[in-house]
Amino acid sequence: MSTDTTISQRPTPPSYEVPKxxxxxxxxVGFLVLVIFxxxxxxxxxxxxxVFAMIFLMAVTGWNIFSGYTGYIALGHAVFxxxxxxxxxxxxxxxxxxxxxxxxxxxxxxxxxxxxxAIPIGLIVLRVRxxxxxxxxxxxxxxxxxFAYNLRGWTGGSQGLEVSQPPWDGSIxxxxxxxxxxFLAIIAIVTSFMxxxxxxGLSLLAIRDDEDRARSLGINTxxxxxxxxxxxxxFLGAAGxxxxxxxxxxxxxxxxxxxxxxxxxIMAFAGGLGTILGPSLGALIISGAQQxxxxxxxxxxxxxxxxxxxxxxxxxxxxxxxxPAISDKWRSHVVRKEQRILDSELEGPAEAxxxx
Amino acid sequence: MLVLQAIIEGVLVGGFYALMAAGLTLVxxxxxxxxxxxxxxxxxxxxxxxxxxxxxxxxxxxxxIFTTPLMTALGMFIxxxxxxxxxxxxxxxxxxxxxxxxxLIEGILDICYNxxxxxxxxxxxxxxxxxxxxxxxxxxxxxxxLSAFLLSCLYLVTYRTKFGRSLRxxxxxxxxxxxxxxxTDRVSMITLGIGIGLAAIGxxxxxxxxxxxxxxxxxxxxxxxxxxxxxxxxxxxxxxVAAIFMLVIQDVVxxxxxxVWGSTAFYMILMLVLLVRPxxxxxxxxxxxx
Numbered sequence: 001m002s003t004d005t006t007i008s009q010r011p012t013p014p015s016y017e018v019p020k021x022x023x024x025x026x027x028x029v030g031f032l033v034l035v036i037f038x039x040x041x042x043x044x045x046x047x048x049x050x051v052f053a054m055i056f057l058m059a060v061t062g063w064n065i066f067s068g069y070t071g072y073i074a075l076g077h078a079v080f081x082x083x084x085x086x087x088x089x090x091x092x093x094x095x096x097x098x099x100x101x102x103x104x105x106x107x108x109x110x111x112x113x114x115x116x117x118a119i120p121i122g123l124i125v126l127r128v129r130x131x132x133x134x135x136x137x138x139x140x141x142x143x144x145x146x147f148a149y150n151l152r153g154w155t156g157g158s159q160g161l162e163v164s165q166p167p168w169d170g171s172i173x174x175x176x177x178x179x180x181x182x183f184l185a186i187i188a189i190v191t192s193f194m195x196x197x198x199x200x201g202l203s204l205l206a207i208r209d210d211e212d213r214a215r216s217l218g219i220n221t222x223x224x225x226x227x228x229x230x231x232x233x234x235f236l237g238a239a240g241x242x243x244x245x246x247x248x249x250x251x252x253x254x255x256x257x258x259x260x261x262x263x264x265x266i267m268a269f270a271g272g273l274g275t276i277l278g279p280s281l282g283a284l285i286i287s288g289a290q291q292x293x294x295x296x297x298x299x300x301x302x303x304x305x306x307x308x309x310x311x312x313x314x315x316x317x318x319x320x321x322x323x324p325a326i327s328d329k330w331r332s333h334v335v336r337k338e339q340r341i342l343d344s345e346l347e348g349p350a351e352a353x354x355x356x
Numbered sequence: 357m358l359v360l361q362a363i364i365e366g367v368l369v370g371g372f373y374a375l376m377a378a379g380l381t382l383v384x385x386x387x388x389x390x391x392x393x394x395x396x397x398x399x400x401x402x403x404x405x406x407x408x409x410x411x412x413x414x415x416x417x418x419x420x421i422f423t424t425p426l427m428t429a430l431g432m433f434i435x436x437x438x439x440x441x442x443x444x445x446x447x448x449x450x451x452x453x454x455x456x457x458x459x460l461i462e463g464i465l466d467i468c469y470n471x472x473x474x475x476x477x478x479x480x481x482x483x484x485x486x487x488x489x490x491x492x493x494x495x496x497x498x499x500x501x502l503s504a505f506l507l508s509c510l511y512l513v514t515y516r517t518k519f520g521r522s523l524r525x526x527x528x529x530x531x532x533x534x535x536x537x538x539x540t541d542r543v544s545m546i547t548l549g550i551g552i553g554l555a556a557i558g559x560x561x562x563x564x565x566x567x568x569x570x571x572x573x574x575x576x577x578x579x580x581x582x583x584x585x586x587x588x589x590x591x592x593x594x595x596x597v598a599a600i601f602m603l604v605i606q607d608v609v610x611x612x613x614x615x616v617w618g619s620t621a622f623y624m625i626l627m628l629v630l631l632v633r634p635x636x637x638x639x640x641x642x643x644x645x646x
Contacts, residue, residue: 071448073448073451073452075455124627124630124631127630127634128630128634128635130447130448131384131388131390131447131451131589132585132589132634132635132636134390134448134451135390135581135584135585136585136630138392138578138581139578139581139582139585139623139626142574142578142623143620143623143624143627146619146620146623147620149616150616150617150620258574259459262455262456262459265452265455269452301462301463301464301466301467301570302463302467303463304459304460304462304463304466305459305460305463305464305467306463307456307459307460307463308456308457308458308459308460308461308463309456309460311452311453311455311456311459312438312453312456312457312460315442315449315452315453315456316438316441319442319444319445319449
């Protein structure tokens with residue numbers, strides 16, 4: 001483009017991304033902090049917060065695989081969360097699984113069932129787009145809530161179901177849940193990363209940007225959307241199973257809870273919708289703050305107000321989320337530095353000439 | 357006889373849902389906003405009427421004189437401070453904002469009124485109207501009449517006034533409307549005001565016919581959304597037909613089968629219809645937007 005030789009002399013074109021060293025360094029530090037967290041803070045109250053954070057970490061990462069990448073904001077993923085919970089509670093009593101390590105074997109079963117349920121649900125809801133899609137997913141959640149209330153023989157109706165908890169000592173009770181949760185959350189994040197870097201992930205991003213154009217380029221949009229939907233449902237199923245095991249009871253109004261979807265979307269929006277690690281960051285911060293508030297103030301109503309206000313603030317002040325805001329800052333920093341180099345290069349020879 | 361009674365009751369209750377769905381559709385048509393907060397706002401309207409009637413011993417229908425302007429102002433406030441600043445990805449962002457508003461209102465109501473169920477009281481609330489062998493609660497008939505009256509007012513406003521003409525223009529094509537000199541921001545603000553003002557009236561109707569608490573909003577919003585999707589987004593006529601149709605079906609199923617399955621039938625019909633017609637019964641097929 002430019003005939004100016006001083007520009008072509010520069011060895012490498014500048015990268016506008018945050019350098020790999022910083023990114024992977026931060027990632028490693030974060031990972032290590034998560035690993036040693038319950039060992040340092042072995043107070044059960046604090047590690048309970050950690051377990052909930054892990055559950056939300058995998059749930060929001062799963063949610064982001066579908067909603068973040070395709071741009072279809074699903075507000076009914078509580079359906080799969082609830083399916084995971086009910087599957088755990090019902091199967092644990094049906095197979096008479098003794099409380100203890102064996103209950104963790106229900107996680108893959110719940111994942112499978114949630115994924116299976118996602119296929120027909122996805123086929124119905126993915127026929128529509130935009131607002132109709134959002135509204136339809138909400139309606140779907142209410143359908144499942146009604147089923148949970150009405151099919152009393154299986155779900156216990158409004159009485160709910162119990163999941164008996166293992167007789168572990170209080171000081172180490174949270175640890176297995178925490179580490180299994182962390183393991184599953186990391187699987188979710190790695191899956192999310194691999195999808196984002198694959199051709200399949202690109203097709204999802206193309207759907208987000210312009211679905212009709214993506215279709216005209218030969219992407220099978222229906223299958224791509226459905227696959228992403230099922231994958232995200234699988235992680236929600238795992239989160240539901242963990243939640244039911246850890247909390248020990250399952251009720252229709254808490255399993256299929258509209259507030260749960262609000263939580264997921266706040267976390268994703270706060271961290272950065274559609275980025276790989278943004279939602280995880282949002283999950284850790286917000287679910288931590290949530291549990292802290294719940295313990296300090298008690299009562300769900302204060303909490304609803306805090307949530308609503310927080311969400312409005314995030315949407316107003318930081319519509320892109322934290323992670324995109326950071327990379328934007330970095331990009332403008334790099335651009336400014338480049339500009340300074342260019343300026344000095346252009347000015348340098350001219351000044352030298354003037355001196356002669 | 358029971359079935360006939362159920363059908364007529366379905367129509368009577370359907371009037372309330374038709375009015376609310378019309379407000380929802382109108383707001384959606386003008387500014388592409390799914391007003392998810394409408395459920396919480398209806399409950400807010402119900403609580404306002406409840407407070408006024410219990411503290412000042414005023415008839416609930418008279419309390420509307422106070423609550424409606426208040427809620428209309430609230431609607432305009434929400435538009436100016438929350439909806440208007442949204443610049444990108446309007447459809448999703450505004451829906452999430454409204455979702456957040458709904459949560460906020462629910463939390464506040466829960467603190468102010470505790471979570472016990474209440475009902476707006478008036479001396480004639482338990483009276484009923486007898487026609488032949490059929491018995492109807494008087495309050496159902498009154499609220500149906502009020503809804504029908506307001507719907508016809510809404511019709512007159514949209515089709516017979518200058519404001520209505522700018523409203524319809526903004527619905528058809530906002531860009532062209534702005535080109536011919538319509539202040540679409542003002543139209544949007546007033547429309548959201550009307551939509552939320554209607555929620556005050558709907559709240560009074562809901563509060564006199566049902567016992568409610570702060571979390572009743574989910575029950576209302578889920579039904580309204582089903583009605584609006586079924587009728588086709590943006591179609592007022594579709595919303596009316598869908599409201600009456602769904603409530604009649606629900607009441608008939610409740611009588612013939614069991615009340616427990618009434619609302620499930622409601623949702624199952626939605627799924628079945630959407631399998632055949634994804635755009636709803638009266639909706640137009642989506643045109644590609646650039």
